Amino acid sequence: MRPLLALAALSLSALPATALSADESSSIASPVGKTQVEPQGTYWLRNREGWFWYSDPPASVKTPKAAPPPPSRPPELVEFEAMQQRLDELKRVAVMNPTDTNLVAYMRYQRFVMNKSEVFAERWQRLVWTVPELDYGLAGRPTNSMAIGAFDEQQQVRQGQVVRNLASTHGLLFIFRSDCPYCHRFAPILKRFEQEFSMTVFPVSLDGRGLPEYPNPQMDNGIASRLNATVVPALYLTAPSKRQIRPVGFGVMALTELLERIAALAQDPREAPL
Numbered sequence: 001m002r003p004l005l006a007l008a009a010l011s012l013s014a015l016p017a018t019a020l021s022a023d024e025s026s027s028i029a030s031p032v033g034k035t036q037v038e039p040q041g042t043y044w045l046r047n048r049e050g051w052f053w054y055s056d057p058p059a060s061v062k063t064p065k066a067a068p069p070p071p072s073r074p075p076e077l078v079e080f081e082a083m084q085q086r087l088d089e090l091k092r093v094a095v096m097n098p099t100d101t102n103l104v105a106y107m108r109y110q111r112f113v114m115n116k117s118e119v120f121a122e123r124w125q126r127l128v129w130t131v132p133e134l135d136y137g138l139a140g141r142p143t144n145s146m147a148i149g150a151f152d153e154q155q156q157v158r159q160g161q162v163v164r165n166l167a168s169t170h171g172l173l174f175i176f177r178s179d180c181p182y183c184h185r186f187a188p189i190l191k192r193f194e195q196e197f198s199m200t201v202f203p204v205s206l207d208g209r210g211l212p213e214y215p216n217p218q219m220d221n222g223i224a225s226r227l228n229a230t231v232v233p234a235l236y237l238t239a240p241s242k243r244q245i246r247p248v249g250f251g252v253m254a255l256t257e258l259l260e261r262i263a264a265l266a267q268d269p270r271e272a273p274l
Contacts, residue, residue, distance in 0.1 A: 159263035167199040173236040178209035187213040
């Protein structure tokens with residue numbers, strides 16, 4: 001028995017090593033009895049792959065989108081900017097080097113620009129004549145001298161009605177001094193306003209003496225200091241029942257100015273407490 005084993009071992013040792021390794025790696029018994037050929041190299045010698053190892057796909061290079069072309073500008077804008085730039089350049093040259101040639105060049109180009117402005121103004125005016133809603137003189141205070149008088153008359157009628165309605169709840173506080181020439185000039189105007197619009201005036205004298213139109217004023221009991229009335233004549237619109245007061249104005253005021261100011265205060269809801 002031992003001679004046979006020795007003979008088998010001797011025959012195996014005589015085989016080349018390459019043949020033995022090729023025989024071991026060339027075929028593997030499959031569970032179904034078939035032989036599967038493994039690719040070149042063993043599994044452990046190949047690159048990592050399978051469920052847990054994989055190669056990242058090559059990154060896709062996105063081609064940048066072409067920038068949209070800039071919007072085309074109207075040729076009028078290009079010409080206007082070029083005209084402004086040219087005028088500014090000629091002016092700077094003339095300022096830094098005021099020769100006759102530079103000054104004449106600037107003045108001639110300035111006249112060219114002014115002519116364009118005149119054409120623009122004329123076309124503007126003609127368009128306003130044909131489109132009434134664009135005419136400010138029809139929507140606000142008119143610019144025509146004849147129409148201004150009619151507008152002012154209507155405005156004064158509306159303001160007078162507002163002041164007459166206000167007279168039932170409001171009055172005017174008139175602070176003055178008997179030696180003040182402006183108070184003497186303003187007192188007749190205020191007296192006429194009082195009579196025309198039936199608004200009561202409460203005269204307050206800082207020196208205790210009266211005026212011809214207001215001979216029996218009240219003595220100042222500190223109200224002038226509280227109102228900071230450092231200038232006379234001073235006039236305030238007051239609501240005695242609400243103890244509220246607002247300044248109308250200081251110094252001499254015309255009758256129409258008084259009417260306009262008091263009507264404006266009547267339409268303004270803001271009031272300051274006494």
